[in-house]
Amino acid sequence: MKTIRAAGVEGVAVPWMVMEELAAQRALRHREKFDAAYSALQALRQNTPWPLATRLPDYEPERLRQHWRDAYAAVVDVLPLSESALREAAFREANVLPPCKRLEVKGSTKPVKTGSRDATIWLSAVEYAREHPDETVYFVSKNTDDFGDGTSYQPPMSTDLQGVEDRFVHYTSLAEVVSRFTESTDIDEDAIRAQLAGEPATEAIAQEAWAKWKFDIDKRVIPQIVEPATFEVSVRALVSSDGVTVGGGRQRAVGWLQPPTVRFAGVGDVSTYRIGEHVWCTATASWLVGGLVMLSGLRAAMAGCAWETRLLMSPSNREAQLTVLRSQSPTSISAEELATLPEFPSPRLHLAGDEGPATATGWRSQGSVLELLLQSLTAWQYYRNTSPVEDA
Secondary structure, eight states: OOOHHHHSOOOOEEEEEHHHHHHHHHHHHHHHHHHHHHHHHHHHHHOSOOOOOOOOOOOOOHHHHHHHHHHTTTTTTOOOOOOOHHHHHHHHHHHTTTOEEOOTTTTOOOOOEEEEHHHHHHHHHHHHHHHHHTTOOEOOOSOOHHOOOOOOTTTTHHTTTTTTTTGEEEESSSSHOOOOHEEEEOOOOOOHHHHSSSSSHHHHHHHHHHHHOOOOOOHHHSSSSSSOOOOOEEEEEEEETSEEOOEEEEEEEEEEESSSSEEEEEEEEEEEEEEEEEEEEEEEEEEEEEEEEEEETTTTEEEEEEEEEEEOSSSOOTTTTTTEEEEEOBBBBOHHHHSSSSOOOOOOOOOOOOSSOOOOHHHHHHHHHHHHHHHHHHHHHHHHHHHHHHHO
């Protein structure tokens, strides 16, 4: 769906009710986990002879719902729910008119009327078709029990479509959508590799890594019952002016302290489609990502990792932005791979008093060390001045 929307050939939208259902499903699952965590924490407190500083974050259901609304809005637009559609949906449920129906509920002697939400979804799509006579509406739902399969409709659903039947196409799977709007084409993997290795692609991935894994002192330092997400990195060993090697090896990082550098490492699982005038490609690309990170325990270091992403891109439309559809958690890399990262600071530090050459690499290392010290000190002070919150 992202590919079709990004191509700009067709719009992709969901009725307001669908968006709220998606957000509600996420919120309900979160509430179940939150309640379970609260019960576990209370049981732990009751069986611990000393006060526990660990606490749950505030329960913020609307913040969670808005997070998922925003996430889905990156893929689809939202068709607003009109007052007339809402009234008609309530009327149909009250009178058990399709797509509304009665359901037998276990333990109840009377059937339950249901389906007003399905009715708002249906009516929103039909309403859009009526208000946009120059467009064809493709209604996609695998819920054939309530909406049917598109071959025929019960009244009043059949009446709803009068005058728009030729512009209202009903699909029961996304596979039908893909078949309708895309055309398979040959894969030019060399061109794809060249595009991914270019500066626009590596800069886009660097910004994505920074946005996804940026070190947030507020979220990472305050004690919580659930530890913040971390990712695996390989830390570069540093050699001081007196020849002492410091650090190195595989460790866990909690975030980047500055936007990282990126090098393209490989691509596979490539699929290409022609949509409209352009070729679009989905591919799994690997990247080497490196820079200054904050490690677990509030220690900063220069490190690198491998990051696998599923991408959407267009080899024929250079104006189209590279989009990360999903990604895996970063993993550690070898010392040889670590050394190949572009503009990665030298492992030799030119500290104050060092008589080594003041090269560009040396000065860049000095800046990294200074930032390391400042970030570590800031985090330590914040942690030291933050008092744990205990339940009364």
